Amino acid sequence: GKTLVEIEVEGDVEAEASNPAQPASGGQGPSKPAESGGNVKASAKASTSSSKTLASPAVRRVAKEHSVDLSSVRGSGPQGRVLKSDVLSFASGGGSAASGGEEAPEGAAGEDQAYGIGYGGRPSRVASDVDVPIRGYMRTMFKSMTQSLSVPHFHFNEEVDMSALIGLRQGLKSEFEKEGVKLTFIPFILKALSLAMSDFPSVNSSILPSQDVLRYHGSHNIGCAMATEAGLVVPNIKNVQDLSIYEIARELNRLQDCAKNSKLSTRDISDGTIT
DSSP: OOOSOOOOOHHHHHHHHHOOOOOOOSSOOOOOHHHHHHHHHHHHHHHHHHHHSOOOHHHHHHHHHTTOOGGGBOOOSGGGOOOHHHHHHHHTTOSOBOOTTOOOOTTHHHHHHTTOOSTTOOOSOOSSOOOOOOOHHHHHHHHHHHHHTTSOOOOOOOOOOOHHHHHHHHHHHHHHHHTTOOOOSHHHHHHHHHHHHHHOGGGGEEEOTTSSOEEEOSSOOEEOOEEETTEEEOOEETTGGGOOHHHHHHHHHHHHHHHHTTOOOTGGGSSOOBO
8 A cells, every 4th residue: 555645844854854963962072073074974974865765754753753764764655755664663673774775685575565554554564463544545445345335236248349439539549649638448438328327317326325215316427446556446537427528538537647646535536426
């Protein structure tokens, strides 16, 4: 799993990075110039290295509380970002040190990822059971996927000649690309589903919790399953019945980018009426 949201506060990072090293206590006199200069250089180097390490202000605060140099911690988050779990694991002696530019042994990365534990980060090692709160869109996904188990399932297969659609997509593809929109077959399928639901509205309905009311949904909020590194997510495109193929494709591109970068909002995955 990956961190869903990390808010970087410019002032916090700069303040921590700019804090001068505190003089050692104990009443000792000033060090020799050569030694003092060396210590200052070493401290400045460590501070600069830590400030370049990808980590949120909250993680930097935890590292400071545990006297951990972030540049010495191997981050398990996206792009090597150091997570809170990495710092705590390192402080307890069970974490992995940063490679310092050297290549990790083959299979080491995969071995670390084998200990992934879903939402909230991916510790490099888990020595004992760890309980991780399910939050954000993971909580919403859990709720919707659990509810789906109460719906009777059946499978229906049909073969369709897509030759005309292939030609249509090919003709529109270059025009969409000029607007920065990637056109796949999915927008056509979503629109076709929406048109079918207009003729057969019972397909776009759901039973209310009271179990005695069938609600016909006026909006065609169609969900599209997407595989991400954090797991399966099913965001939905709102009001497909009112959108053109171009508008559906543009919104689909946005949702795919958000899913890829773990930036889906609760609204993106809520209020779906059909998948």
